[in-house]
Amino acid sequence: MRIFIDSANIEEIREINAMGFLDGVTTNPSLVAKEGRDYHQVVKEICALVNGPISAEVISLEYQGMMNEARQLAEIHPNVVIKVPVTEIGLRVISDLAKAGIKTNATLIFSSNQAILAARAGAAYVSPFIGRIDDISYDGVALLTEMIEILDQYLFDTEVIAASIRHPRHVTAAARAGSHIATVPFAVIKQIIKHPLTDAGIEKFMNDWKQVY
């Protein structure tokens, strides 16, 4: 499973990227708004830092607006992937961008049927929001597992990004389910790395060492 970071914060992305396991980045309008910076500049800086797919979402909700934004974002860097919400217009945009050779990440997916339509329309990635499914007392991992089974069965080229990850167990569950990618927030990546037994082990090694040398 490849690991993306779900962030628009340059310092977070830089810090995680330095550890050598980062495969890509996803942003969304809320994450970019949190930074309060020029949108295209943020995307440009992320592309300069990370060599992998960088998802940037369109804001417009109507066809021409989405297409214009998508083309402008795609011009920033060849690694930019256009995030498009799965709506009636969104599916049309996904299809037309695919025909124009522009990759898309179908976002805000909450059912396998939405994923099937997005994949058929030509989305390179589909992003089920598993944390938000859990939030309404349904099972996000079960949805992810079902979606992967279906897409695999029909040999879709579309890759699944487990999104809306809330805690380290979501990452393990996504890997067990066979998700191609998990996009993980900075804080959850930090939680994954840290383990009390690792810290205790280092402390003991250091103390034992100091007693002799």
Ligand code: E4P
């Ligand atoms: C996915 O690409 C989204 O940016 C993200 O995972 C949404 O997560 P949230 O539910 O924590 O906002």
